[in-house]
Amino acid sequence: MGVSTSPSKKGPEKNGVAVVTVDYPPVNALPVDGWFALADAVRTAGRDPDVHCVVLAAEGRGFNAGVDIKEIQARGQSALVGVNRGCFEAFAAVYECEVPVVAAVQGFCLGGGIGLVGNADVIVASEDATFGLPELDRGALGAATHLARLVPQHLMRALYYTSRTATAAELHAHGSVWRVVPRAELLPAALELAAEIAAKDGELIRLAKSAINGIDPVDVRRSYRFEQGFTYEANVSGVADRVRDTFGKPEVTGEKARKGA
Structure with a gap:
């Protein structure tokens, strides 16, 4: 359990791709320490001169279920401050990674997962992947900055206010997902794209990443930090x-709802 980093190939066949894998059973809802560990792993991989591209992947049935709400409920304000800082660092690490980051997304990608993939350079998704921000249903705010990088403005607002999700096919239609593949082909497809990117000159690909970030119309750090202020409020x-x-509890309906029970 945790965050691990490995080359996609070993020995003389190493192709310049590092794979950072997240594994926090059962649903990859990350605790405070997990967000910082992910940030460190991505930054470390990007600093390696032998790495020209990073693949961000996850074990299990879903890519990411956001923060560990039970930890926040148990630890209170200290966990809230910690997870806010951890998410900020993890999202920034993906965006600021010295080399391109390819996100390989399967199953659910929710909450903090949107922060990660919204800041990635390219997304490859499995056919069963879904993307959304259920924040309003979980007593939280944030990552609209990153959802806005995946879908048009009005769709972002509708998804945010309703807590609904969008499918990988829908995001592919909007141009934010590069490829949609069967689940068994997800990692190979992500690695194939990463290897193509990594074949470029290592110094030039770093300059390209900096140049593209430099012309970004939105300062993602400042924008997300602004959102976090409302989360704290x-x-x-x-x-x-x-x-x-009320998270995880069945909705009150019928006669009990009418009586306010």
Whole structure:
């Protein structure tokens, strides 16, 4: 369990691709330490002069389920501050990685997962992949900055306000997902693309990454930091706790709902 890094090939066949894999069973909802570990792994891989491209992957049935809400409920404000900082560092590490980052996404990609893939350079997804921000259902805010990099503005707002998800096929139609493949072909497809990128000159690909980030119309660090202020406000006001306390509980319907039970 945790975050691991490995070359896609070993020995003399090493092709300049590093694979950073996240594995936090059962659903890859990361604790505070997990976000910092992911940030460190991505930054370290990007600094390696032998690495020309990083693949960000995950074990299990889903790519990422966001933050570990149970940890926040158990630890309170200290966990909230920690996870805010951890997410900020992990998202920034992907965006600022010295080389391109290819995200290989399977199953669910929710909450913090959107922050990761929204800051990646390219996304390859399995046919069963879904993307969304259920933040309003979980007493949280944030990552609209990154969802806006995946879908048009009005669709982003609709998805954010409703907590609905979009499929990999839908994101492919919007141009934010490079390829949609059967699940068994996900990692090979991501590695194939990464190897093509990594075949470029290592110094030139780093210059290209810096140049493209430099012309980005949105400062993702500042934009996400602005969002985090409202996340904190929701928590100190008690709104977040009120919503989080209902997380995982069945909705009250029928006669009980009419009576306010």
